[in-house]
Amino acid sequence: MIHPRKDFNFIRPRKSIDKHINKQNLWVHETHQELTPWYVWDTKIPISRSKSEERLGNGTYRQTIKSFSRDLREYLLTSTLHGLRYIGEKKLTWFERFFWLAAFLFSLICAGFFILNVYAKWRLSPMIVSINPENMGLNNLPFPAITICNVNQAKKTVAQRYIRTGTSIDKKLLESLCSTHNDSDIFEDNIAESADWEYTRSFLINITQQCNEMLTSCRWNSNVMSCQDLFNAQLTDEGLCCTFNVVHRDKMFRNPKELNDLNLTFPLPAVDWTPEGGYPPNAPENGFPWKPKGVGTKHGLTLVLDANVAEYYCASTESAGFKIVMHNPTETPKIANLGEIFGPGMEARVIIQPRILDAQSDLQYIEINKRLCLFSDEKELLFYRTYTLKNCEMECEANAMLDLCECVFYYMPKNKSTRVCGKADAKCYENSTQFQEKKRVCEDCMPACTEISFFERITTAPLSRALVRNLAWKLNKTTDYFV
Structure with missing residues (x-):
C-alpha cells in the first residue's frame, strides 16, 4: 500500500536553542561564579587557568619520573654488572632487592678503597721494577x-x-x-x-x-x-x-x-x-x-x-x-x-x-x-x-x-x-x-x-x-x- 510521504519537523523553541548554545560557549569559574566565554576577542580581559590545567602540568612531571624509572629498570635488567639485574627485578621482594643494592654499594666502596691505596703507593713510588724480557749481549x-x-x-x-x-x-x-x-x-x-x-x-x-x-x-x-x-x-x-x-x-x-x-x-x-x-x-x-x-x-x-x-x-x-x-x-x-x-x-x-x-x-x-x-x-x-x-x-x-x-x-x-x-x-x-x-x-x-x-x-x-x-x-x- 502506498501512502503519501509525510514530513515530520520537530521545532524547538528559539529560546531554548539559544540557551543551549550559550552554555557550550561558556566556562564556569568557581571563584567568581560567573560565566565567561572561553574565547575572548578583547585581549585586555585577563584569562585565568583552572585546576584541571594545573593538573596537566603535574602530569607531565610525573610522566618524566615514570619514564626515568622505566629506563633505569631497563638498564638494571640488561646490565652485565653483577647484582644490578636483581635490584630491578619486580618478582623479588623489597628485602632481596635492598640486599643486592647494599652488596653492590659495598663492592663499589671496597673497589674505591683499593684504587685509592694503589694510587697512594704510586704517588710515593711511581716507578715499576720489572724484569727486562730482552737479553743483554x-x-x-x-x-x-x-x-x-x-x-x-x-x-x-x-x-x-x-x-x-x-x-x-x-x-x-x-x-x-x-x-x-x-x-x-x-x-x-x-x-x-x-x-x-x-x-x-x-x-x-x-x-x-x-x-x-x-x-x-x-x-x-x-x-x-x-x-x-x-x-x-x-x-x-x-x-x-x-x-x-x-x-x-x-x-x-x-x-x-x-x-x-x-x-x-x-x-x-x-x-x-x-x-x-x-x-x-x-x-x-x-x-x-x-x-x-x-x-x-x-x-x-x-x-x-x-x-x-x-x-x-x-x-x-x-x-x-x-x-x-x-x-x-x-x-x-x-x-x-x-x-x-x-x-x-x-x-x-x-x-x-x-x-x-x-x-x-x-x-x-x-x-x-x-x-x-x-x-x-x-x-x-x-x-x-x-x-x-x-x-x-x-x-x-x-x-x-x-x-x-x-x-x-x-x-x-x-x-x-x-x-x-x-x-x-x-x-x-x-x-x-x-x-x-x-x-x-x-x-x-x-x-x-x-x-x-x-x-x-x-x-x-x-x-x-x-x-x-x-x-x-x-x-x-x-x-x-x-x-
Whole structure:
C-alpha cells in the first residue's frame, strides 16, 4: 500500500536553542561564579587557568619520573654488572632487592678503597721494577773487576828482619799491623810524628806479598798471558792487593794527575765505559775494560795463586788463603769486610751472574725523592767521574774524615794536596763516635738509576796430587808445595 510521504519537523523553541548554545560557549569559574566565554576577542580581559590545567602540568612531571624509572629498570635488567639485574627485578621482594643494592654499594666502596691505596703507593713510588724480557749481549757488558788480597799481613822473613835490624818505628808499625790494639796505645808521641804516611807506605809495600809472587799463572780467554799485563797493584783497606780489569785511572778520576797513588800501567786501548752509557759506539773490540768472549771457563779468567803459607807471620783472618771481591770496573773496592775467603790447596770455580739495573730516561722527569735514584748528570762527585752508590759513599767517608781529622785514610780518594793520616792522627780517627756522626751525611747517597753489580756462586774441591804434578813441574814447584 502506498501512502503519501509525510514530513515530520520537530521545532524547538528559539529560546531554548539559544540557551543551549550559550552554555557550550561558556566556562564556569568557581571563584567568581560567573560565566565567561572561553574565547575572548578583547585581549585586555585577563584569562585565568583552572585546576584541571594545573593538573596537566603535574602530569607531565610525573610522566618524566615514570619514564626515568622505566629506563633505569631497563638498564638494571640488561646490565652485565653483577647484582644490578636483581635490584630491578619486580618478582623479588623489597628485602632481596635492598640486599643486592647494599652488596653492590659495598663492592663499589671496597673497589674505591683499593684504587685509592694503589694510587697512594704510586704517588710515593711511581716507578715499576720489572724484569727486562730482552737479553743483554755479552758484547755490551764488561767482565767484572777482580781484586785479590793475601790475608797474610806480613811476610815472615821481612818481619823477622825488621825485628832484628829495624828501627823503633818499623817495630811499632809491625806491631800495629799484627796487633788488635789501637794505634794510639802503641805509638808514643815522639815516634808517632815520624810514622807519617810516606814512611808507612814504604813499609807496607816491603812487608806485603807482591803481585808477581802471588800470581803464579794467568790465562785469560784460553790464552796464557803474563800476570803483570793483567793485574795492577793497589792499596786497599786490606793492604797491598792486585786488581784486574779496573778502568783506566784517566776514565775513573776527574783529575788523575793530581792523585798520590802507585804507578800503574793499563792495557791499551782504554775505553770510556760507564754503567749508564756503556761502551762508546766506536769502541774497539779489544778495548779495555775487557768484555767476556763467551760463557764458560774457557772464556773466563783462570789463575794459579800462591798463598806462600810458609811466609805467614800474621793474618787478618783465622785461616790462610785469599780475600777476593768482584766489583764494578768503575769502583774502588772495600775488601776487608766484604771479600770472599778462598783457602789454599783447593780448586775453586766461581760462576758470575751480573745484576743490571737499567732505568728509562723518562724517569728523570719524576722527583728524586720519589724515584730514589740518581742519573749520572744529576750529582757530580769530586774525585770520581762515574756516579755509583759505592763511589759516593767512599767519597763521602773521605770528606767526613777530612772534616774530622784534616786527613784521610790511605785507601780513600784524595789528591796531592790532601794529607794522608799518619799514626800521629790515631787519637782522632779512632774516635769512632764523632766519625760515625760525620758519616751520617753519607745517607744522602742514593743508588744510581743504572748500576751493574756481580753475584758469584762458588764451588770448591781439594786438589789431587796426581793431577797437579804436571802443573807443579811447569811452575817449578814441588807437588807437596803446590798442594
